[in-house]
Amino acid sequence: MESVGRASIREIVRLVNKVEEKTGVKFIRMEMGVPGLDASEIALEAEIKAFKAGMASKYAPIEGVKVLKEEISRFVKLFLDIDIKPEYCFSSVGSAQASIALFMVANRIDAEKRGVLFIDPGFPVQKLQIQVLGYKYDTFDVFDYRGQKLRTKLEELIIEKKVTSILYSNPNNPTWISFTDEELQIIGELATKHGVIIIEDLAYFGMDFRKDYCNPGRAPYQPTVAKYTDNWTMLISSSKAFSYAGQRVGMLVVSEKVYNSRYPDLKRYFSTDYFGHSLVYNALYSLSAGVSHTPQYGLAALLKAVNDGTYNFKKDVMIYGERAKITKKMFLNNGFKIVYDNDMGEPLADGFYYTISYPGMTGDELLFNMICHGIGAIALQTCGSERTEGLRACVSQIGEHLYPVLEERLKLFHQNFPV
Numbered sequence: 001m002e003s004v005g006r007a008s009i010r011e012i013v014r015l016v017n018k019v020e021e022k023t024g025v026k027f028i029r030m031e032m033g034v035p036g037l038d039a040s041e042i043a044l045e046a047e048i049k050a051f052k053a054g055m056a057s058k059y060a061p062i063e064g065v066k067v068l069k070e071e072i073s074r075f076v077k078l079f080l081d082i083d084i085k086p087e088y089c090f091s092s093v094g095s096a097q098a099s100i101a102l103f104m105v106a107n108r109i110d111a112e113k114r115g116v117l118f119i120d121p122g123f124p125v126q127k128l129q130i131q132v133l134g135y136k137y138d139t140f141d142v143f144d145y146r147g148q149k150l151r152t153k154l155e156e157l158i159i160e161k162k163v164t165s166i167l168y169s170n171p172n173n174p175t176w177i178s179f180t181d182e183e184l185q186i187i188g189e190l191a192t193k194h195g196v197i198i199i200e201d202l203a204y205f206g207m208d209f210r211k212d213y214c215n216p217g218r219a220p221y222q223p224t225v226a227k228y229t230d231n232w233t234m235l236i237s238s239s240k241a242f243s244y245a246g247q248r249v250g251m252l253v254v255s256e257k258v259y260n261s262r263y264p265d266l267k268r269y270f271s272t273d274y275f276g277h278s279l280v281y282n283a284l285y286s287l288s289a290g291v292s293h294t295p296q297y298g299l300a301a302l303l304k305a306v307n308d309g310t311y312n313f314k315k316d317v318m319i320y321g322e323r324a325k326i327t328k329k330m331f332l333n334n335g336f337k338i339v340y341d342n343d344m345g346e347p348l349a350d351g352f353y354y355t356i357s358y359p360g361m362t363g364d365e366l367l368f369n370m371i372c373h374g375i376g377a378i379a380l381q382t383c384g385s386e387r388t389e390g391l392r393a394c395v396s397q398i399g400e401h402l403y404p405v406l407e408e409r410l411k412l413f414h415q416n417f418p419v
Contacts (some may be wrong), residue, residue: 004386005364005373005379006314008124012367016376028406029397031376033173033352035243036396037316043244055293058082062285064091068296071303072236072251078307079206082226088259091299092282094245095203095235098252099167100129101283102233106165106197107135107277109263114138114161116199119168119187120384121155121175121340123201126167127384128379130322135229138163140227141386146344150185158194166191169201170223171208173211174353175340178208181223196414198225203237206314208320212277214314216307231259238299240352241313242398247295254279265290288401323395324350330407331356331393334414339380341392351379355380358392367391373413375406 004012020027050326053103063069072089076082092098107115107130109136118139128138138161145153157163171178179187191198206213206222226232231330234253239245258277263406270278292384328338328350339355342348356377358366363379370377380390398406 001174003364004367005362007378008128008249008382009378012378013375015088016371019208019371025374028409029374029380030404031392033240033394035240036399037243037319039243039246040302040305040311040316041101041244042303042305042311043247043298045300047247048302050294050297053364055297057235058293060290060293062290063280064089064262064291065293065296066304068300071300071307072253074307075236075251075303076234076253079213079222080217080224080226081221082129083225085256088204088254088256088276090254090284092252092284093288093291094239094251095201095237095250095252096125096129096246097284097287098250099126099199099201100133100233101252101279101287102165102197102199102235103129103133103135104283105266105270105279106199106233107133108266108269109164109197109275111265111268112162113164115163116167117157117167119166119383120168121172121204121380122167122384123173124378124382124384126201136153137232137353139384140278141384142168143177143340143387147180147182150183151190154187155190155194158196163194165197167199167201167205171349171351172210173202173203174355174380174385176208176348176351176353177340177343178349179223179345182227183352184223184225185228188225190234191225191229191231192300197231198232199235199288200232201226201235203240204352205236205241206347207241207317207320208353209314209351215314216309226255230255230344232316233258237245238302241317242299243316244295247292247298249295251299251300263415283371320349320352320395323398324352324354326393326403327393327406328354328384328396330403330410334410335359335417335419336410339387352396353392355390356393356416357387361389361417363388363390369413369417373404373409373416375409375413
């Protein structure tokens with residue numbers, strides 16, 4: 001790699017693994033969003049049952065097993081207050097497969113346009129997917145364009161850059177800001193006006209802990225652009241909110257309008273001009289011939305418990321907010337700053353990620369020096385951020401037993417680089 005500041009998440013993981021192996025010193029792992037909690041027994045028991053029923057010898061349907069599609073539909077209604085039929089709900093090999101499949105189709109609907117616009121900062125892997133596909137993309141850092149400022153900036157870029165799709169995460173990875181209903185309405189209205197397809201990444205569903213979005217069928221609901229446009233698609237991850245990352249099963253939801261839309265230019269690459277058919281039976285099929293049966297049944301059982309109100313996933317993942325609050329204070333007490341330090345003037349929620357910088361250091365220098373002190377992270381420049389002095393820190397793997405270790409290393413860092 002040219003520099004650690006430009007390294008991908010998995011490259012940093014590999015580097016830290018090698019340093020650990022060479023030195024025998026265990027790192028504070030803040031570079032990768034690995035769930036730090038065990039998966040629910042509800043899902044595990046359902047997977048075992050599916051194995052014993054002989055599912056391992058059968059191909060799963062490309063669009064997902066019936067029971068999972070039905071529970072996804074219920075989940076979207078109960079927790080986002082959006083009506084969607086099961087036929088427009090799909091399983092994917094994690095949200096990563098769903099996003100690359102959407103890029104393959106949404107970026108090809110109009111031969112005269114460029115492709116996706118990322119409302120950044122964002123998840124670096126999604127830009128890597130675009131690069132691997134050989135597509136062009138555009139991006140802007142949203143921090144200085146919150147509220148009504150977003151309308152002018154977004155519309156300007158949609159027109160100038162000939163945008164076919166817009167992707168953002170909410171809550172935002174890595175800054176942990178959350179878009180307001182006003183901002184989601186702006187995005188939705190512009191999507192309708194300009195025929196743009198929205199890809200809403202809900203990887204951290206319900207994890208803005210300032211509000212309780214986890215009561216089925218009761219407000220407040222997880223904010224979504226689907227309230228304001230029919231031009232939407234959603235990526236819903238099982239990895240973070242449900243601690244099911246290892247089974248690589250995610251949820252892809254496509255609005256009825258988008259699914260049934262026809263774009264003649266799609267026939268340049270696919271067997272049909274229908275968006276939905278091209279997405280499921282061409283793009284998803286070519287990437288993987290379906291998601292393994294047993295994880296689908298595990299997720300279906302978990303969603304059913306959540307939908308029925310017998311399992312509240314928020315109670316499990318609230319620990320991430322506590323870890324963020326405690327570890328963030330350690331960084332601040334040792335000379336660090338929070339880069340994205342407010343959410344439209346309000347305090348940021350404490351959650352899965354936060355962003356840090358250190359006076360007098362670039363992001364590249366800071367990451368190198370932190371690694372030398374046994375702490376992993378990734379540079380914000382890889383997330384599309386204009387704040388290149390900063391890093392993203394993830395709290396998921398920082399259990400209470402590691403607090404003294406982190407504090408000791410941060411104190412040593414501060415001693416070695418006094419400010």
